[in-house]
Amino acid sequence: DADALAVLSDRSPSASPPGPTVLATPNLGEYRRWFQGTAEPTADEVSDRARLRGLTLLVKGATDWLSDGPRTVRNDHHHRAMTVGGMGDVLDGVLGGLLSQGIEPWVAGRLALYWVGEAGARAERHKGFGLLASDVIEEIPRSAIEALDGAPGTQA
Structure with a gap:
């Protein structure tokens, strides 16, 4: 801020x-x-x-x-369609959520950048260049789950 x-x-x-x-x-x-x-x-x-x-x-x-x-x-790791108002707030919201769970800032930053970047790419595929920050927010859970599913030690 x-x-x-x-x-x-x-x-x-x-x-x-x-x-x-x-x-x-x-x-x-x-x-x-x-x-x-x-x-x-x-x-x-x-x-x-x-x-x-x-x-x-x-x-x-x-x-x-x-x-x-x-x-x-x-x-x-983000898409040019993400240059819309509110994207910084989306990233900061993800960071705040991660930090509130006790995750150190360096790790929270890495995770948030990747998850929001992936969510932006997903939203662009569905919405095109008319996407809104709220479209990216909707994709964050799927991006995080997909990333964590491929992480070492997370396979069932």
Whole structure:
């Protein structure tokens, strides 16, 4: 949320970090304002900023970046039809649900990015480019179940 990012941006980078359980999810515009940047983020940049701030950072855009400092991943697993209002809220809702279950931010970020990306691809196949964020929400349970069915240790 932009207001929460404003509070974090007022903190000096040398201030005591908020802790590893904090997950910041700026979109690209918010990220640029927070860090006074104009260029596309890079893996090293996102990693450094997450490490220096002492939090997990998920930058949302055409390419998403997730980093907790030592670990950084790039995510291109979404469909161009997903560039509609509310998609960031969908991702943040999935993240909130996972975090509320005690899942660490890094793992929650990986799961949410994949599940929402898969749900977006499914919704696009059914709705085409006219899809809404609510269409993606409807596909999230199927995407999560399908992903978990193929995970090691989940086969009956």
